Amino acid sequence: AIPLVIAISTERAASAGILVKSRLALERMRTIDVVLFDKTGTLTKGQPTVTDVVATSTDLTQDDVLALSAAAEADSEHPLAKAVVRKASNRAQLQQASDFQSITGHGVQATVDGHVIAVGGPAMLRAQNLTPTTDLTTATQVWEERGATVLHVIRDGQIVGALALEDDIRVDSAQAVDGLRQRGIRVAMITGDSKAVANAVAHKLGIEEVFAEVLPKDKDGAVVELQNRGLKVAMVGDGVNDAPALARAEVGIAIGAGADVAIESAGVVLASNDPRSVISLISLSKASYRKMT
Ligand code: ADP
Ligand code: MG
Numbered sequence: 001a002i003p004l005v006i007a008i009s010t011e012r013a014a015s016a017g018i019l020v021k022s023r024l025a026l027e028r029m030r031t032i033d034v035v036l037f038d039k040t041g042t043l044t045k046g047q048p049t050v051t052d053v054v055a056t057s058t059d060l061t062q063d064d065v066l067a068l069s070a071a072a073e074a075d076s077e078h079p080l081a082k083a084v085v086r087k088a089s090n091r092a093q094l095q096q097a098s099d100f101q102s103i104t105g106h107g108v109q110a111t112v113d114g115h116v117i118a119v120g121g122p123a124m125l126r127a128q129n130l131t132p133t134t135d136l137t138t139a140t141q142v143w144e145e146r147g148a149t150v151l152h153v154i155r156d157g158q159i160v161g162a163l164a165l166e167d168d169i170r171v172d173s174a175q176a177v178d179g180l181r182q183r184g185i186r187v188a189m190i191t192g193d194s195k196a197v198a199n200a201v202a203h204k205l206g207i208e209e210v211f212a213e214v215l216p217k218d219k220d221g222a223v224v225e226l227q228n229r230g231l232k233v234a235m236v237g238d239g240v241n242d243a244p245a246l247a248r249a250e251v252g253i254a255i256g257a258g259a260d261v262a263i264e265s266a267g268v269v270l271a272s273n274d275p276r277s278v279i280s281l282i283s284l285s286k287a288s289y290r291k292m293t
Contacts, residue, residue, distance in 0.1 A: 009288040016280055017256075017272030025251045025267025029285035031232050032251060035180055035278055036211075036223060037173075038237035039191035039201055042255055043275065044167040046079055046238065050087035052143060052164035056136055057155070065161035069153050071095040072110040072117040076102055080151065083165055084119070103127075104241075105192050105215040107151065118154040119163075122194045122213060125152055132159055140164070144196035147204065169204060176275035177205045183282065186231070190214055190222050192241070216241030220248040236270075236278060238262055253278060 002010075002023070010020045020026045037043050053062040060068075070088030073081035074097055088094065097110035097117075106127060107120020118124060125131070132140065132152065136159065140150045143164040153161040177187050188209035191198050198212035211222040219237075223245045226233045235242070235249035238258030243265040246252030254266035257273050270277045 005288050009284050013281070013284055016277065017270065017274065018277050018281055018284075019256075019269040019271055020267070021269060022267030025253075026281070026285050027289055028232070028250050029234065029268075029281050030289055032185060032234045032282065033231040034186040034188055034209075034226055034233055036188045036190055036226065036233055036235045036245070036249070037207075037275065038219075038235075038239060038242050038245075039189055039193060039198060040167060041079070041238035041258065042236055042242075043173040043189065043201065043205065044169050046167065046257075048080055048083040048149065048165040048167040050083055050163055051148060051166045053161065054136065054139055055161045056133065057158070057160040060160055062161075065153050066163070067095065068112055068115075068117050068155065068160075069119045069151070069163060071097045071112040072100075072108055072119050075100040075110070076108050078102075078108075079167075080149065080165055081108065084151075084163065104217075115155050116157070119151050120154075121149070121151060121192075123215070124154070125159075128154065128157065130154065130157075130159055132162070136162060141196070144194060145200055147197055147200035149193055149197050169201065170273075170275060172274050172276045174205050176278060177207060179276065179279040181206070183279070185282070188222075188226070190219060190245070192216065217244075220244040223248045234278065236275065237266075253281070 055062050055065045066088045070085045073084045097112045100110040106124040109118040148164040148166045151163045187207050189207045190211040195212040198210045202210045233249045234251040235245045236253040238255035240259045243261045246265040252266040253268045254262040256271040
């Protein structure tokens with residue numbers, strides 16, 4: 001039988017929008033040293049919007065760059081792709097793309113109107129050995145300092161433009177970070193996004209430790225790295241790519257609005273989607289287990 005205090009705690013948690021799937025997770029939560037938050041969709045809303053577009057090829061307008069990007073991104077499920085398509089569809093009719101390819105952690109590639117169009121982040125530029133011009137870099141650095149994600153648009157192996165996408169930080173994220181630190185718990189952030197964007201978001205939230213440009217397959221490695229320092233880790237994430245890290249951490253916490261596999265891999269689900277619930281979870285864990293041991 002489930003001890004009464006635990007049953008009551010679990011019920012109290014549920015009424016606060018915290019679904020405790022694993023009693024072990026609830027028990028371990030009081031001993032956590034560090035909370036590792038995923039950035040996109042966890043500390044941020046995960047709903048980026050395109051805020052800027054530049055065209056760097058004389059034969060293309062800003063609208064052309066957006067339309068090409070949207071055509072290439074049309075079949076991608078990624079939130080960045082959806083934002084690009086959303087921005088373009090009210091401006092131009094989407095062109096048909098063929099040979100669509102999604103390259104995890106890099107971006108997408110497709111053939112549009114006889115040209116190979118690729119849209120992606122820093123990993124894609126590195127993989128294709130491309131360096132933006134000084135002028136373009138100057139523009140995109142300003143975007144990144146603001147915390148915007150930059151995607152480059154590549155046509156037949158040449159950079160023809162760039163897009164800035166902004167994803168608002170959840171209003172409750174700063175309070176969650178502050179509250180944890182006040183309780184002596186370290187806070188870290190992990191993301192596949194660029195170092196510049198990661199640092200801008202971390203700075204806004206007062207997070208000191210950042211793992212950036214982490215490929216989906218390497219996210220659980222960051223958890224192991226923290227564990228190797230002797231720290232007990234709670235990982236909070238929403239994405240498919242967070243699932244292995246959620247499973248690896250002492251406590252895996254999934255955002256309720258997140259992907260199914262993230263929820264399956266977690267011991268706790270935040271139905272409220274509120275990162276402050278992590279603090280409530282610690283309090284509940286302490287209250288439940290103090291009485292028993
Ligand atoms: P996270 O959710 O942790 O930020 P992802 O692994 O989903 O990370 O994405 C990491 C990076 O890969 C993005 O910041 C972007 O640069 C690039 N990327 C992924 N998917 C796409 C896409 N559909 N279009 C363009 N870039 C993408
Ligand atoms: Mg995410």
